[in-house]
Amino acid sequence: MSRIVYVNGAFVQEEDAKVSVFDRGFLFADGVYEVTSVIDGKLIDFEGHAKRLERSLTELDMTSPVTMDELLDIHRRLVTDNELVEGMIYLQITRGAADRDFAYPKDATPTLVLFTQAKSLVDSPMVGTGMKVISIEDQRWGRRDIKTVQLLYPSMGKMMAKAAGADDAWMVEDGAITEGTSNNAYIVKDGKIITRHLGTEILHGITRAAVLRFAKSAQMTVEERSFTLEEAKAADEAFITSASTFVMPVVEIDGTPLGDGKPGSVALRLREIYLEESRKAAV
Structure with a gap:
């Protein structure tokens, strides 16, 4: 069954998830990410990951398109919609889409993508x-x-x-x-x-x-x-x-x-x- 993923404000089937070919994450690796583990359907150390995300964004002169409270809500909905009991949620924020130029634009709209990965973490062999x-x-x-x-x-x-x-x-x-x-x-x-x-x-x-x-x-x-x-x-x-x-x-x-x-x-x-x-x- 297809996963529900989050792309720029929308929860969509993974096959319908798309970002621009001009996205700077694709062209320049101009982006940051976090991975939060899920055990028993709950997020592990979300606050720590959120704080580090904010620091990474600040260091790269980037902004988040959502608040940390909104980000928590997105994580929780993905857990629910995908019936995730154990695994991970991957989050990525890029500077956004713009015509290719090494000098990054100040007014680009950040791209936000999240998806789940079901995986046995606790009982790893x-x-x-x-x-x-x-x-x-x-x-x-x-x-x-x-x-x-x-x-x-x-x-x-x-x-x-x-x-x-x-x-x-x-x-x-x-x-x-x-x-x-x-x-x-x-x-x-x-x-x-x-x-x-x-x-x-x-x-x-x-x-x-x-x-x-x-x-x-x-x-x-x-x-x-x-x-x-x-x-x-x-x-x-x-x-x-x-x-x-x-x-x-x-x-x-x-x-x-x-x-x-x-x-x-x-x-x-x-x-x-x-x-x-x-x-x-x-x-």
């Missing part, structure tokens, strides 16, 4: 096996703190990992891990959780913020700093966080097993806490 990652050079643009739709290199990184028989890639810059292709990266050493500090080099993950908050509440030690690829390979365990994977254990880096080669206890406990607390606060 990868939780039991853990992920295998490879390292690749980080060749993205410098403003990774803005959640733009410029995702070609991360897509290439995913394919590099797949070709190597792995699940994902961790990107390396000046010898230090920045992040995964679509997630934040963590290692655990002697019980200490280590993840890169915030800056323009990585995305300010909404799940990252929640997980670190929950970790501190659980009396776990957290250190936000750069860590090298060599440190990562010598770690006791590792994991990633993202809106669609929550907390996912990493068991191997570049063919080197971490710890006993199985999902680590810290990652698994954090996943339990995250799911429990997020379900309580879901809207």
Whole structure:
């Protein structure tokens, strides 16, 4: 059955959803996006995603065509209309349509698109096996703190990992891990959780913020700093966080097993806490 999607004020069947060929998101990747998870028919951490969306728009001198309250209503209607119990809602705002020119227009009307994706998130089989990652050079643009739709290199990184028989890639810059292709990266050493500090080099993950908050509440030690690829390979365990994977254990880096080669206890406990607390606060 066809999904109901949202395009510029209208809820339509997916086959009827259209945007202009002159849209700057299509021509220049001039747009931002967010992905909000849905569990039990409710939105996980919507407020965090909405705030980051506003920040991304501000950084790119863009405006939202709707208020955040209206955006929440759109999300909820899509959940209802598509009978979405578990999965994700993808949101994209571009600067809008205008004749092709590198200098963007100040008066273009933003394009807003949302659609749902049904997917099993909570009971992912990868939780039991853990992920295998490879390292690749980080060749993205410098403003990774803005959640733009410029995702070609991360897509290439995913394919590099797949070709190597792995699940994902961790990107390396000046010898230090920045992040995964679509997630934040963590290692655990002697019980200490280590993840890169915030800056323009990585995305300010909404799940990252929640997980670190929950970790501190659980009396776990957290250190936000750069860590090298060599440190990562010598770690006791590792994991990633993202809106669609929550907390996912990493068991191997570049063919080197971490710890006993199985999902680590810290990652698994954090996943339990995250799911429990997020379900309580879901809207």
